[in-house]
Structures are given as C-alpha cells and as structure tokens.
Amino acid sequence: xxxxxxxxxxxxxxxxxxxxxxxxxxxxxxQVTIPISQHLGAPAEPAVAKGxxxxxxxxxxxxxxxxxxNIHSSVSGxxxxxxxxxxxxxxxxxxxxxxxxxxxxxDTIDTGSEHKxxxxxxxxxxxxxxxxxxxxxxxGATFPSHVKLSIPPGKHCDVLIINGVECEPYLxxxxxxxxxxxxxxxxxxxxxxKALKVERxxxxxxxxxxxxxxxxxxxxxxxxxxxxxxLKVKYPQGGEKQxxxxxxxxxxxSGGLPVDVGTVVHNVGTAYxxxxxxxxxxxxxxxVVTVTGKELGKPVNVLARIGTPxxxxxxxxxxxxxxxxxxxxxGPMMGKALAxxxxxxxxxxxGLIVFREEEARRKETxxxxxxxxxxxxxxxxxxxxxxxxxxxxDMHERSEKEKIMDCMxxxxxxxxxxxxxxxxxxxxxxxxxxxxxxxxxKQK
Amino acid sequence: MSSVVLIxxxxxxxxxxxxxxxxxFVAQKFKVYEDPRIxxxxxxxxGANCGGCGFAGCRNFAEAIVKSExxxxxxxxxxxxxxxxxxxxxxxxxVPEVEPRVAVVRCNGTPEHRKKTSEYNGALNCTIANSLYxxxxxxxxxxxxxxxxxxxxxxNAMYMDSETGLPVIIDDNCVACGACVKACPRNIIELxxxxxxxxxxxxxxxxxxxxxxxxxxxxxxxxxxxxxxxxCNYDAITISNNLAFIDSDKCVxxxxxxxxxxxxxxxxxxxxxxKTAKKEQEEKxxx
Numbered sequence: 140x141x142x143x144x145x146x147x148x149x150x151x152x153x154x155x156x157x158x159x160x161x162x163x164x165x166x167x168x169x170q171v172t173i174p175i176s177q178h179l180g181a182p183a184e185p186a187v188a189k190g191x192x193x194x195x196x197x198x199x200x201x202x203x204x205x206x207x208x209n210i211h212s213s214v215s216g217x218x219x220x221x222x223x224x225x226x227x228x229x230x231x232x233x234x235x236x237x238x239x240x241x242x243x244x245x246d247t248i249d250t251g252s253e254h255k256x257x258x259x260x261x262x263x264x265x266x267x268x269x270x271x272x273x274x275x276x277x278x279g280a281t282f283p284s285h286v287k288l289s290i291p292p293g294k295h296c297d298v299l300i301i302n303g304v305e306c307e308p309y310l311x312x313x314x315x316x317x318x319x320x321x322x323x324x325x326x327x328x329x330x331x332x333k334a335l336k337v338e339r340x341x342x343x344x345x346x347x348x349x350x351x352x353x354x355x356x357x358x359x360x361x362x363x364x365x366x367x368x369x370l371k372v373k374y375p376q377g378g379e380k381q382x383x384x385x386x387x388x389x390x391x392x393s394g395g396l397p398v399d400v401g402t403v404v405h406n407v408g409t410a411y412x413x414x415x416x417x418x419x420x421x422x423x424x425x426x427v428v429t430v431t432g433k434e435l436g437k438p439v440n441v442l443a444r445i446g447t448p449x450x451x452x453x454x455x456x457x458x459x460x461x462x463x464x465x466x467x468x469x470g471p472m473m474g475k476a477l478a479x480x481x482x483x484x485x486x487x488x489x490g491l492i493v494f495r496e497e498e499a500r501r502k503e504t505x506x507x508x509x510x511x512x513x514x515x516x517x518x519x520x521x522x523x524x525x526x527x528x529x530x531x532x533d534m535h536e537r538s539e540k541e542k543i544m545d546c547m548x549x550x551x552x553x554x555x556x557x558x559x560x561x562x563x564x565x566x567x568x569x570x571x572x573x574x575x576x577x578x579x580x581k582q583k
Numbered sequence: 584m585s586s587v588v589l590i591x592x593x594x595x596x597x598x599x600x601x602x603x604x605x606x607x608f609v610a611q612k613f614k615v616y617e618d619p620r621i622x623x624x625x626x627x628x629x630g631a632n633c634g635g636c637g638f639a640g641c642r643n644f645a646e647a648i649v650k651s652e653x654x655x656x657x658x659x660x661x662x663x664x665x666x667x668x669x670x671x672x673x674x675x676x677x678v679p680e681v682e683p684r685v686a687v688v689r690c691n692g693t694p695e696h697r698k699k700t701s702e703y704n705g706a707l708n709c710t711i712a713n714s715l716y717x718x719x720x721x722x723x724x725x726x727x728x729x730x731x732x733x734x735x736x737x738x739n740a741m742y743m744d745s746e747t748g749l750p751v752i753i754d755d756n757c758v759a760c761g762a763c764v765k766a767c768p769r770n771i772i773e774l775x776x777x778x779x780x781x782x783x784x785x786x787x788x789x790x791x792x793x794x795x796x797x798x799x800x801x802x803x804x805x806x807x808x809x810x811x812x813x814x815c816n817y818d819a820i821t822i823s824n825n826l827a828f829i830d831s832d833k834c835v836x837x838x839x840x841x842x843x844x845x846x847x848x849x850x851x852x853x854x855x856x857x858k859t860a861k862k863e864q865e866e867k868x869x870x
Contacts, residue, residue, distance in 0.1 A: 501705070561706035567711070
C-alpha cells in the first residue's frame with residue numbers, strides 16, 4: 140500500500156494539462172518590476188537608485204534582519220525608478236523597476252549549463268551562500284531558506300525531506316523540474332544534506348508522476364542515503380506536516396516546527412535553487428512557472444525572470460482566451476485571483492491558471508447543515524465550520540483554543556462544503572485577528 | 584395530633600431563624616461595598632451596551648465614571664449632553680461640555696464616478712475583501728460596498744444605497760458611537776462635529792495616491808492639489824499624503840473651498856442654494 144497522511148484530505152480533479160510541456164525559456168521582457176518583499180519576514184531595503192546601471196544577479200535590495208532575504212536584479216539594464224507598483228493583489232508595493240538592456244551577468248556568476256557535482260563548501264559556507272543569494276522556499280510560502288537550514292541550538296535533525304509532491308491541481312512546474320534538471324536537483328539535495336549535517340534524505344512524490352519517480356530512482360540508485368518514495372495522490376499532501384506524517388509517521392506538535400520532530404522539509408524547486416546558488420553562485424532571479432488553463436492555446440512551463448509581467452507569460456502561452464473570467468496566481472486550491480495583468484512574477488509564483496467563466500464563479504452559499512464534511516476533510520484535525528462561526532461572532536479567544544492557528548489554509552474545507560460556505564475566507568480572517576492578539580500579548 | 588403540628592411549626596421556625604442568622608453573619612462578613620451611585624448612573628445611561636464609550640457595556644462605563652474624579656475622556660456618545668448632565672447631577676460634578684458628533688462616509692465612489700474593473704465573487708465581508716485585493720474598482724482606498732459598517736450599526740442609522748453602492752448615514756439616528764468607524768477596514772468613516780441643520784463640508788475621499796492614479800481610479804478623488812488649503816482663511820484644511828482633510832473643529836462653513844476643488848471631492852450638504860446660483864435661478868425664472 141502506498142503511503143499517505145492519515146487525517147482528512149480531498150481529491151480535486153488533477154487537470155495536469157501542462158505535464159508534457161518541457162521547460163521553455165521565456166524571452167526577456169522590456170521592463171521588470173521587482174518587489175522588495177517577495178518572502179515571509181521583513182522586507183528588504185532598496186540598495187539602488189533611479190538611473191543606476193545594474194547587471195543580472197546584482198543585489199538591488201538587501202535583507203533586513205535574520206528572517207528576510209536579499210533581492211537581486213534578474214536582468215541587466217538601467218533602474219527606471221524605485222517606487223510603488225501594483226502587485227498581484229492590486230495594492231501598491233515598493234518595487235525596483237528596471238528597463239532591460241542586453242543580458243549581462245555579474246562576473247562572479249557561472250552562467251554555463253555544465254553540471255558541477257563536487258561540493259567544496261562546508262555547512263556554514265553553504266548556509267551563507269543561500270542567504271547571500273536570496274534563496275527562499277519555492278513551494279509557495281517563500282520562507283527564507285537559510286533560516287530553515289540553521290538548526291536552532293538544542294534541536295536535532297536526522298532526516299531531510301524533499302517535497303516533490305506538487306499536490307495542487309494544474310501545477311506541473313516541480314514535475315518538469317524533476318524530469319529535466321534531475322542531476323542538478325540530486326546535487327542540490329546533497330548540498331542541503333551537508334548543510335544540515337544529516338545522513339538521510341527522503342524524496343516524496345505523488346504516484347501521478349510515475350516518470351519523475353522512475354527517473355529520480357534511476358539517478359539516486361548509486362547514492363547512499365537518498366531514497367525516493369511514491370505516495371498516494373491526496374490533497375494537501377504537499378503540506379509540510381502532512382508530508383512528514385506520510386513519510387516518517389511523526390506528528391509535528393501544534394504550534395511546533397518540523398525540526399521539533401527531527402526533520403526539515405524543502406521543496407524540489409528550492410533544492411534546485413540551492414544547487415545554483417552554491418555551485419554556480421547564482422542568485423534566485425528566475426523560476427519555473429506553469430501557465431495553464433483549459434482554453435489556453437499552448438499550456439506551458441516557462442523559466443521566467445523574476446519581475447516579468449504576468450501578461451508576457453500569458454502571451455507566450457498563446458494569449459488570453461476570450462472567455463477568460465479569472466486568472467489565479469498559484470494553484471487553484473491555495474492561489475489567489477490576480478487583480479492585475481501587469482503584476483510581476485515573484486519568487487513564490489508557481490503557476491498562473493486561466494479560468495473560464497463557468498469555472499471561475501463561486502456557487503451560491505447556503506446555510507451550514509452541520510454535515511461535518513469539512514471536519515472529515517481537514518488534514519489538521521480542526522473543525523472549520525466552528526472556526527468560521529466563531530470568527531463571524533468575534534469569539535476569537537475561543538477560536539484560539541480551538542487551534543485556529545494550526546490551519547495551514549489548504550482550502551479543503553471550502554472545497555468539500557456542500558453548501559459552498561466561504562469557510563477558509565473566514566478562518567483566514569480569524570487567524571489574522573488571533574495572530575494579532577497573540578503578538579500583543581507577547582509584547583506585554 | 585396538635586402536638587405534632589406544634590413541634591413541626593416550632594422546629595421549622597427554629598431552623599429558619601438559625602439559617603437567617605447564619606446568612607446574616609455571612610453577609611456581614613463577606614460584604615462588598617458598592618457605591619450606590621453606580622446603580623444610579625447605570626439607570627441614567629441608555630442601556631444599549633453599544634460600546635461607543637470604549638467600555639464593554641453601560642455598567643462598566645458607570646463604574647469607571649464614578650471611580651474617576653473628572654469626566655476626562657469619559658463620554659456617552661449615545662445619550663449625549665442630556666445624559667451626561669444627568670450623570671453630572673448624580674455625581675455632583677460640573678456638566679461637561681460635549682460636542683455632538685455624527686458619522687460621515689468619506690467616499691463618493693459611485694459607479695458613475697468609479698469604473699468597475701473587476702467583479703468580486705468571494706465572501707461578503709469587507710475585511711476579507713480588503714485583505715484579498717483592491718476591490719471592484721482600481722481605488723485601493725475607497726469603499727468596498729459590502730456593508731460591514733451597516734451590520735455594525737446598532738441604531739438603524741445606516742443603510743446601503745443600492746444605486747451608489749455606498750453606505751448612507753441617517754443623521755437623526757446616528758449617535759456617534761463609532762461602531763462603524765471601527766468596523767470599516769479602510770478607515771473611510773469619520774466622526775465629525777455635528778453642525779446646525781446637519782450641515783456638512785468634508786473631503787469625500789481617502790485616496791492617498793498621487794493625483795494621476797487617484798483620478799484615473801475615480802473621477803471625484805482628492806488629488807492633493809492644495810487649492811482648498813490655499814483658499815481657506817481659517818487653517819482648517821491640511822494636506823498630507825496627497826489628501827486634503829478639513830478639520831471639523833476649525834471649519835466655519837464658509838464654503839469657499841467647495842468650488843475651488845477641481846475634482847469635486849469636497850461635498851457641501853444640507854446648505855441652502857448659493858446666492859449666485861439663486862440669482863441665476865431667479866433670472867431664469869424671469870426669462
């Protein structure tokens with residue numbers, strides 16, 4: 140029997156339309172808009188000014204504090220301005236806007252395609268490289284990787300988990316990366332193992348990506364310590380805590396971190412970015428983005444520079460179909476609708492999904508009939524219907540006791556609800572309020 | 584037979600007396616002194632428990648006001664001057680002077696002024712919509728139109744205008760409790776000094792963007808040009824973050840700023856028609 144996590148989960152239609160489309164390199168845009176905050180934690184501080192000439196890979200905003208990340212220029216050219224620009228939500232965020240001129244990289248960066256296998260750096264140097272090169276979690280949460288790699292004193296880590304689950308429907312960027320950059324990915328995993336000083340790494344992949352499982356098994360057959368595990372297809376298996384339970388049968392305590400149960404989880408995209416950062420000294424300036432949709436002319440996986448306007452990617456994939464009603468940034472379960480086509484690709488943009496009118500609209504909401512489907516679906520063992528009503532009634536102390544902060548916002552509850560109630564929307568609202576309450580309490 | 588009745592009566596009475604004595608001594612021992620004025624003040628309050636004063640309810644407010652020496656920062660906006668006078672009488676203090684206030688919605692983004700650029704299809708809650716994106720128009724500051732303020736109002740002083748998509752305040756019902764101000768995630772609603780005949784002059788916009796983008800998103804946005812600030816003789820108007828603000832405590836309702844505004848972001852409400860306008864009208868009638 141295939142492994143999976145025991146509690147909850149749903150089976151949304153997979154719709155991996157772009158699974159067979161190889162990774163294409165997107166042509167350079169004329170202008171890039173690079174937000175200074177593309178990660179969890181403190182926003183970086185702009186280090187360039189209007190009129191400056193920058194090369195690709197040059198730092199344009201420096202990280203502020205430990206939980207923060209450097210931002211690098213993804214192109215060479217002239218800084219047009221450092222100003223607020225609209226992001227995916229339509230709100231204006233501080234960004235560096237660069238007019239592209241040629242494609243000149245910093246001399247320190249190895250832009251060749253040769254696969255460098257020998258790891259010469261030690262653990263501290265690897266972590267430093269990751270921090271310098273602005274590596275963040277590529278699975279979507281964009282948590283700075285150097286923080287995750289620095290095991291806090293008193294904690295012990297014995298196994299590294301590599302997340303190749305890609306449980307979100309439609310998305311195929313990790314899948315393609317595993318198939319097309321297999322060797323580099325394995326080296327990236329070895330680097331992460333060295334940084335964490337662990338002997339064992341487990342790669343978790345869902346059974347719907349048989350080709351990737353086989354290819355990775357073939358590449359890892361001669362390597363001690365790295366094993367590939369096929370998992371049963373179930374959403375949200377790509378959730379850190381779910382993947383840990385599925386592979387190791389260890390449960391991360393409420394409010395705890397994976398390191399509390401002796402493990403650290405990194406996405407395959409992150410492992411590849413770490414390979415490039417450590418072996419080639421290349422900062423995180425581009426990523427693989429899935430551009431897909433049922434009506435889209437040519438669903439693709441593209442390697443796009445950070446800061447490229449979303450419209451360029453859609454153009455590349457055959458242009459916007461006439462009956463488009465919504466474009467989702469990220470996966471269909473956890474992603475957010477785009478407010479604006481000029482919004483840039485950021486470090487966390489894993490996919491763009493173009494939806495038709497009939498797919499885009501939410502169905503009419505009805506009253507809760509206490510059927511309990513959301514409880515069965517919740518992978519964290521919470522009671523979504525209760526958390527929603529508690530939030531509606533402003534009973535935040537109670538919802539804190541009901542562990543609202545354990546919700547990882549996977550959206551399984553909203554997906555399964557037969558009355559189409561906006562469960563997750565309210566839980567998010569409740570989480571924000573409870574989070575604020577907790578911070579205020581800590582300050583006192 | 585009679586002795587049984589007698590014994591029953593005597594024993595039960597004795598039990599009663601003993602219990603009463605115990606209760607009396609216990610009550611004496613654990614007596615909590617409570618200022619009788621708290622009850623009186625609570626009686627004088629409206630009893631709506633709306634929280635407009637900043638306390639959880641009327642009882643908490645009564646306790647606080649009795650304990651406090653002065654009226655500093657303590658005011659029941661719902662009861663207004665009358666209630667405060669009553670409280671002052673109970674507490675034997677001087678009547679505080681409280682200016683009545685009224686809530687004002689500082690957004691005029693009706694569909695004709697503000698182009699709809701997207702359609703919101705999520706949970707019908709302003710705070711949720713605000714956390715997701717800018718809303719159905721391109722203005723990231725304006726009213727989202729989902730009516731969280733109306734829901735927060737306990738006094739039937741607000742409703743959503745289905746034509747404009749904006750909340751409307753019924754001045755006569757508004758008690759300036761501030762519930763709507765707290766409910767609005769975009770801080771659009773403000774409590775302003777209530778003037779004679781409910782007259783109002785205010786900048787009906789909270790957009791802090793520069794002129795260009797603000798105007799592009801909404802025809803009646805404040806573009807922060809500063810014309811109103813220059814024309815005002817009473818220093819009532821200040822511009823900060825590309826946005827004009829009229830201080831209702833300083834404004835004398837001269838209405839000079841209103842025609843100055845190039846976008847029509849300053850509204851004058853409940854005024855008689857202007858003299859020039861009146862003359863024109865009369866001339867028209869004559870003609």
